[in-house]
Amino acid sequence: MPIADLAQRLREFARERDWEQFHSPKNLAISISVEAAELLELFQWSRGQDDWECMNDDAIRASTAEELADILLYLVRFADKAGIDLERAALHKLERNAAKYPAEKFWGSDRKYEA
Amino acid sequence: MPIADLAQRLREFARERDWEQFHSPKNLAISISVEAAELLELFQWSRGQDDWECMNDDAIRASTAEELADILLYLVRFADKAGIDLERAALHKLERNAAKYPAEKFWGSDRKYEA
Amino acid sequence: MPIADLAQRLREFARERDWEQFHSPKNLAISISVEAAELLELFQWSRGQDDWECMNDDAIRASTAEELADILLYLVRFADKAGIDLERAALHKLERNAAKYPAEKFWGSDRKYEA
Amino acid sequence: MPIADLAQRLREFARERDWEQFHSPKNLAISISVEAAELLELFQWSRGQDDWECMNDDAIRASTAEELADILLYLVRFADKAGIDLERAALHKLERNAAKYPAEKFWGSDRKYEA
Numbered sequence: 358m359p360i361a362d363l364a365q366r367l368r369e370f371a372r373e374r375d376w377e378q379f380h381s382p383k384n385l386a387i388s389i390s391v392e393a394a395e396l397l398e399l400f401q402w403s404r405g406q407d408d409w410e411c412m413n414d415d416a417i418r419a420s421t422a423e424e425l426a427d428i429l430l431y432l433v434r435f436a437d438k439a440g441i442d443l444e445r446a447a448l449h450k451l452e453r454n455a456a457k458y459p460a461e462k463f464w465g466s467d468r469k470y471e472a
Numbered sequence: 473m474p475i476a477d478l479a480q481r482l483r484e485f486a487r488e489r490d491w492e493q494f495h496s497p498k499n500l501a502i503s504i505s506v507e508a509a510e511l512l513e514l515f516q517w518s519r520g521q522d523d524w525e526c527m528n529d530d531a532i533r534a535s536t537a538e539e540l541a542d543i544l545l546y547l548v549r550f551a552d553k554a555g556i557d558l559e560r561a562a563l564h565k566l567e568r569n570a571a572k573y574p575a576e577k578f579w580g581s582d583r584k585y586e587a
Numbered sequence: 588m589p590i591a592d593l594a595q596r597l598r599e600f601a602r603e604r605d606w607e608q609f610h611s612p613k614n615l616a617i618s619i620s621v622e623a624a625e626l627l628e629l630f631q632w633s634r635g636q637d638d639w640e641c642m643n644d645d646a647i648r649a650s651t652a653e654e655l656a657d658i659l660l661y662l663v664r665f666a667d668k669a670g671i672d673l674e675r676a677a678l679h680k681l682e683r684n685a686a687k688y689p690a691e692k693f694w695g696s697d698r699k700y701e702a
Numbered sequence: 703m704p705i706a707d708l709a710q711r712l713r714e715f716a717r718e719r720d721w722e723q724f725h726s727p728k729n730l731a732i733s734i735s736v737e738a739a740e741l742l743e744l745f746q747w748s749r750g751q752d753d754w755e756c757m758n759d760d761a762i763r764a765s766t767a768e769e770l771a772d773i774l775l776y777l778v779r780f781a782d783k784a785g786i787d788l789e790r791a792a793l794h795k796l797e798r799n800a801a802k803y804p805a806e807k808f809w810g811s812d813r814k815y816e817a
Contacts, residue, residue, distance in 0.1 A: 444478070448473045463489050464489055
């Protein structure tokens with residue numbers, strides 16, 4: 358289901374429950390952060406530090422899929438309320454990142470993330 | 473650009489820079505949380521508490537679009553590395569939410585979020 | 588119980604369980620973020636937007652106290668492992684904030700938080 | 703400077719700038735999360751994954767101290783506004799954790815964090 362269709366479904370979902378009133382920028386931004394932290398919590402200690410093997414565990418995999426879904430749903434809802442084209446914004450950002458981090462200069466280096 | 477294409481582009485992006493090594497579940501989950509907090513920071517005090525008018529401000533709108541894009545890019549990257557179909561997971565979650573919060577029972581109420 | 592004593596207690600707590608191995612900067616920073624999001628979740632929708640009346644609810648008050656405690660414990664643990672004097676750092680930051688935001692210039696304004 | 707004195711200083715700081723109006727539970731909880739994510743960002747990729755050596759770098763150490771301070775200041779401010787004794791809440795939680803995770807049963811194990 359493409360993002361535009363998800364946005365439409367979420368619009369109906371909110372309308373059917375009269376939840377539009379709760380969907381301010383502040384509240385939806387909070388929701389995205391809260392769901393992102395629930396994903397992060399799955400990898401709080403040893404798990405997922407070095408590789409993706411933990412995804413072979415069915416319970417971890419299901420929890421991960423659910424948290425990713427929660428984040429996406431709030432993200433799509435936020436963009437829809439804000440009138441922002443999420444896919445276009447992502448593509449635009451990807452292009453800027455490509456220009457900012459030329460492959461030959463940043464090969465194997467995470468120094469880009471340094472202040 | 474659909475999610476599947478974004479995932480493909482991000483895969484190439486990481487490969488070209490030898491950044492695969494940094495993309496563990498833990499690190500990508502951290503990145504999603506960090507970007508979510510940057511979105512949240514835009515609405516830290518008065519802004520965006522009651523309505524979406526702040527989106528008429530070009531600078532706020534551009535910053536919002538950029539943070540939404542950052543979150544989506546890391547989200548798509550995480551799902552791709554994990555082998556999780558993000559759109560299917562979102563649709564699945566949406567259906568479970570619809571069953572969990574019947575419209576007539578949760579009309580205008582945010583009590584679902586109570587412990 | 589002063590912060591120095593809490594740090595000492597947490598040191599013993601980790602040693603007695605052989606949990607030192609999990610207490611890397613990355614993992615403890617994750618823990619602080621995860622607990623901060625659990626606090627935030629209490630105020631995800633309508634609650635606590637305008638005033639502090641919600642603190643009269645015993646259940647909310649107890650949950651809030653517990654989340655604040657969790658954040659403080661990980662914060663104290665992080666500072667202790669890093670060899671940073673938390674109280675001195677806080678006082679130092681408070682003094683810099685006072686210089687950065689002169690009262691007469693920032694009276695009643697949250698524009699300091701604008702980009 | 704003990705927590706009670708920090709709380710007193712923060713009270714004056716807010717009053718002198720008429721910032722009380724911004725200090726709702728929701729906004730202060732957002733601030734704690736935002737600052738926690740700024741700490742986390744310092745350890746987003748390779749840094750601080752395995753040990754505390756990164757703290758020997760003066761710039762990292764100073765940034766870390768500043769982020770820890772920011773979190774503590776908002777935490778103390780939140781507890782003060784809520785009328786919660788932060789140190790007592792922390793001690794109480796520490797005692798509950800000791801009961802919940804008996805040393806002999808959780809020796810060297812992070813499975814407590816599993817669902």
